[in-house]
Amino acid sequence: MLNKRALNYTLQEFINEARHEFYEYTKLNPILLITIGGILVFLIIFYFIARCKYPKGRNTVIFVIALMILDFCLDVAFVVNNVWDVPFLFLPSLLTILVPAGFNVFSAFVVMIQQTFSKNNGELFKKWLHRHTTMAGAFTILSMLHIEILKLLTSNLLHLDLFNAPFNNTARKLLFTVGLINVFIEDIPQFVILILYFKGVGINFTFIPLFTLFINFISLLSTAINRIYELISFPSDKSERQHHN
Template sequence: MIPKLSLIPFLLLLLLIEITNSQIPTVLTPGSGNNEPGDTSATILLTPNGTKNYLKNKKTYVNDMSNEISMALSIEKSRIFISYDRYQYKKNTSEDQILLLVNIKGTKGPDQPSSFMLRRNLNNSITYKDISLGLHTRDLDSTYGAPENPHLWVICRYALIGVVSGLSFLLSIWFFAANNFPKGKNFSTIIFYPLILVDFVLDIIVLRDHGSDLKWFYICGWVFLLVPIFFNIITSWYLVYYQLNSSKDAENWWKDYPIVALGFVLLSLIDLEALNVVTSRCGGSEALNAKFTGGGKKRVDRSIIIIAFIEDVPQLIIYVLYQRYTVIPATIPILVLSSACIVLLFKICYRGISRELNVLQKHLMTF
């Protein structure tokens, strides 16, 4: 019999799909009316020469650019704002070209053009080269125009459905495993550890697809991805060597399940949490019942916390700064930031709440 609580994730998934098909995106993505309220934003692309001029004096350059755009659109200067420290490089260009974010404020005046109308006018003016050629507006790339910045809900809604679907699947497995063997560390093995693997894959994808958005992002990202792996190799070798030489039971487990043992040792090079998985006895599995000593388990936990400050904390800072300074929201960077937050939170806090989670797990199985 399926526990009643296992139906909750699926109900949430159905609700999320219903919301996705509703009119929420229409509300969040204003249409074509001339007097629609609210702010909007667009991106503009600088020519290679304009990129060089911008990098020389960012603050002065964007202030002058804002003034020239306001004059070209015949509106108040206060309705156009360009942040001088938010930018990113356009991909696949022969020379460096920078994208800037243009924020267009709405108006309550009925005789004033809406922010959305101004965005369209700006796009047409740049595309058809109708914009007044000031000292800075001449640096705008006419092949790019001024497209509206994508709204967060629009770009992330399908990814969110995928996340909820995956979480629902894992929660269902957890319910069955906990029902079969409540004493096992089912939550950390079934929910937390797959998230670590997903986070690692996302780390690689975000550097592959978005590493060129900012000059420093690619280098820093790979440094704090590869250096921790080096520490994991050394630490994992030491921890496994210590266990095999201090526990006859651990040595026997290795002999009984060599493929499982070798597989998780290799996975521990990505993250040491793999060594906790082999001692979890998830679902009552003897293959995940390595007889590590109490001291060995404490060494594993301490090592995980230490390396978290070498890997997870710097990565989280990097991803936060990426979101702070780039101008075009994208699904993968948002997902990797979210997973980095959750992984770090679990690594630091899970040891302190593991006993409470085990009690909760036992209570859930009584429903």
């Protein structure tokens, strides 16, 4: 077991190597910084445009979706480029991508079907679905990246009808449950895999695993906070009935 002094030395080595790797990677790939900066600026501008257009919309969903997409892309990049540095992590890494992706698409499809045949707002949802069939299908498929993408349809973003899907309380509870399950079948396992990867390679790591670890941690923290807020902010079934009436 490492004593405190050895542990501090190991952490210092890791931090020094992380700084060096970040500097070298961005030095050799300046377009990366430009791209990230450009995307970030675009998201901020788009957020303020959406907020000015309709302040009551859940406009912060823009950043959440961007984070989830980035997290998924980095997970794939990690499996393709780096996981073979620690071979026994390949299969678990692959499963933490494929299993949640399949589960999310299936769950999104179930939610859409459930809403279509709902007694409370089925007709209202059918009318919305008829107006946006193509986009609803696209978002169902894209939910494989993360179930949060389906929630974009209820965000009232830009006050567009597309993003004002009349999901009822049952759908919100289903999406909450799916998101919670994702924490245990995707977010936590991926974080553990990355920790094991760094333990396996020591300080001989590259930029992609380092950036993936950082984004994975931010994504996990964001998801945990979102789940807590969703849990305490669910409208009651009574208030939902009053809303529809």
